[in-house]
Amino acid sequence: MVSSMSTPEITAGLPLFGEERAVRAVAEVEAQAAKSISIEDVSVSYALGRAARRSVLENISLEIEEGEFVVLLGETGCGKSTLLRMLLGQERPTEGTISVAGSKVERVDARSGYVPQRYSLFPDRTVLDNLMMGPLTSNYHILGRLRPSFWGARRAVREEAFRQLAHMGLQASDAGKYPHQLSGGMQQRVAIAQALMMKNRVLLMDEAFSALDPSTRGSLQRLLRSVWSETRPTVVFVTHNTAEALFLGTRVIVLARESKDDACGSRVALDMKLAEGGMTLRSHGQEFLDLVEHIEAVSNGGRLTDLSGRRTALDRCGEDSGLAGRVGVFHEVGETR
Amino acid sequence: MTNLSPFDIQARPNRLLAQALSAVLFVVCIGLYMQTSIARHRENPEDRVVPSGHQLLAGVRSAVLEPAEEDDYIAPDNASTWERLRHSMIWKDTASSGKRFFISLGLLIPFVVLAVHIGLFPWFGAGFLRFFLFFDKIVALSLLPILFIAFGIDEWSKIALIVIGVAPTMILDVTQMVKAVPQEQIVKAFTLDANNFDVAYRVVFRQVMPQVINSLRLNLKPMMLFLFAGEMIAASDGLAYRIAIMRRHMGMDVILPYVLWVALLLFLIDFSLRTINRRLHPWFQA
Ligand SMILES: Nc1ncnc2c1ncn2[C@@H]1O[C@H](COP(=O)(O)OP(=O)(O)OP(=O)(O)O)[C@@H](O)[C@H]1O
Ligand SMILES: [Mg+2]
Numbered sequence: 326m327v328s329s330m331s332t333p334e335i336t337a338g339l340p341l342f343g344e345e346r347a348v349r350a351v352a353e354v355e356a357q358a359a360k361s362i363s364i365e366d367v368s369v370s371y372a373l374g375r376a377a378r379r380s381v382l383e384n385i386s387l388e389i390e391e392g393e394f395v396v397l398l399g400e401t402g403c404g405k406s407t408l409l410r411m412l413l414g415q416e417r418p419t420e421g422t423i424s425v426a427g428s429k430v431e432r433v434d435a436r437s438g439y440v441p442q443r444y445s446l447f448p449d450r451t452v453l454d455n456l457m458m459g460p461l462t463s464n465y466h467i468l469g470r471l472r473p474s475f476w477g478a479r480r481a482v483r484e485e486a487f488r489q490l491a492h493m494g495l496q497a498s499d500a501g502k503y504p505h506q507l508s509g510g511m512q513q514r515v516a517i518a519q520a521l522m523m524k525n526r527v528l529l530m531d532e533a534f535s536a537l538d539p540s541t542r543g544s545l546q547r548l549l550r551s552v553w554s555e556t557r558p559t560v561v562f563v564t565h566n567t568a569e570a571l572f573l574g575t576r577v578i579v580l581a582r583e584s585k586d587d588a589c590g591s592r593v594a595l596d597m598k599l600a601e602g603g604m605t606l607r608s609h610g611q612e613f614l615d616l617v618e619h620i621e622a623v624s625n626g627g628r629l630t631d632l633s634g635r636r637t638a639l640d641r642c643g644e645d646s647g648l649a650g651r652v653g654v655f656h657e658v659g660e661t662r
Numbered sequence: 663m664t665n666l667s668p669f670d671i672q673a674r675p676n677r678l679l680a681q682a683l684s685a686v687l688f689v690v691c692i693g694l695y696m697q698t699s700i701a702r703h704r705e706n707p708e709d710r711v712v713p714s715g716h717q718l719l720a721g722v723r724s725a726v727l728e729p730a731e732e733d734d735y736i737a738p739d740n741a742s743t744w745e746r747l748r749h750s751m752i753w754k755d756t757a758s759s760g761k762r763f764f765i766s767l768g769l770l771i772p773f774v775v776l777a778v779h780i781g782l783f784p785w786f787g788a789g790f791l792r793f794f795l796f797f798d799k800i801v802a803l804s805l806l807p808i809l810f811i812a813f814g815i816d817e818w819s820k821i822a823l824i825v826i827g828v829a830p831t832m833i834l835d836v837t838q839m840v841k842a843v844p845q846e847q848i849v850k851a852f853t854l855d856a857n858n859f860d861v862a863y864r865v866v867f868r869q870v871m872p873q874v875i876n877s878l879r880l881n882l883k884p885m886m887l888f889l890f891a892g893e894m895i896a897a898s899d900g901l902a903y904r905i906a907i908m909r910r911h912m913g914m915d916v917i918l919p920y921v922l923w924v925a926l927l928l929f930l931i932d933f934s935l936r937t938i939n940r941r942l943h944p945w946f947q948a
Binding site: 413432433434437438443445447458459466503505 | 844845846847849850851852853856859860864865868871943944945
């Protein structure tokens, strides 16, 4: 676990990787920072047949501050989506409690915005109606349209929706389209806009960009980062992609299980803060590669010492065919212009 | 050169040929009928089993322009065609069958709404789902005697038969559709501050609506089937009643047009539902 080491923030010219440069322990969080999300000793397990249980998450405790951009990483099946479902209130943890925005999460409600990987928009509504739906339902429930103030409010929300649309880089002419008439990337832009319309302080995203092609993905990553840096909501972003995590996050959390045994759930294997995020291969070079290597080793259940052998391979970058493949992957992040 | 092999999956028949091919079976049917009719009429010019074109026309004429046997209405000599039509047998039968049919259709609506609740609200599911799963297995026609006893042999027993016959299937069908709405959509709606009824009616119901209409289209024929069963057993008017009555005096010249008329009506209802569905839900299946 890295959280026990004290490490400086990312700054230029730090020495060896083993000293955990660019990483800062969670324990050193400034005491005054507001807690946006707090996960206390959460365990999740599912019944498997009669007696057996499958443990998915084991004793997860995390404090997430207001304004942090947290990226959840881990191998497939390690419980990232499960944790996100708990944050949403879609499911309740077997043990432990979760609070978001100051109160315990009991059910899904409007305290957090949500952008899933698929089915992120309502297919029966146009882009504009999708955007307007949040603010309108929130003030005018099912029969609320009968109230006289509805139409005035609608006009205001409509203007805001067009503003949000432009902000997301979409045309005003897209407003009348149905989701199936949009490309995957445009759909996710609208989905983000839809969540932002609610002015939530918490945004939960599950593999929101995973179905997109690399260049669309890159532009959405830049968009999300710029949106985040404007208003600084708390974001929890689930992904498989380490490079994406380093570009987007100000904090990277890796979930991993110690063994494949059903009784063994995932724990927090790595929890590190990056100064400001925005790391790319281009901007951080070797440092970036080292971090990726490190994170992937941890999420595969490996130890830090395993890295010593790979480092030489890293240094001989071009010659290592496996690594060359990975460098290709890195380009996805924020580098496609 | 077009590939003419009938077993070529990748064949691309040209339009004209394909349309001609579609017409073949219709032509064959009509041809066989005519041949039989002519042969029988050669033996017995009065044959009523396979009526000739002339007889059929006369049958249609009397059905469309003359009142039913049991009616005392006598059209005045100067009556317009429209007036004769209004008092004709086919008008009367279509109206009474249609009334039964559309009242049943209307009565299905609350069941569809109930189905949305069953699929979406766990407590409704707990309360109703098993019951309807069981009820669905009851053969509706076997309930007919009970319905006659309970509702008498007038309209309501026939309407009840239709509703009891198709409602359980519709309910189970719609429940499945509702359950198939991605969980993401429901969670998303709640994060947009929707309340339970917003989610039920403004997210889920709207989304399954086109499928509900399609399911209804599939159920049109069972509905007609139950209607016919009821009318044939106990009715004093209606399309199926007429067909049953005409059988007694070998009125094939009326039965055949009635059969085609019913088919046409079903086709038209189905077609309008499909058109409405497309107009109302441009986002569906596109
Ligand atoms: N209802 C359930 N019953 C039993 N096991 C479940 C249930 N839901 C999830 N699991 C288990 O929980 C584990 C974690 O699932 P989860 O979807 O959270 O993984 P993930 O990290 O999001 O994976 P991926 O990256 O593939 O999306 C899986 O191994 C799955 O088998
Ligand atoms: Mg997942």
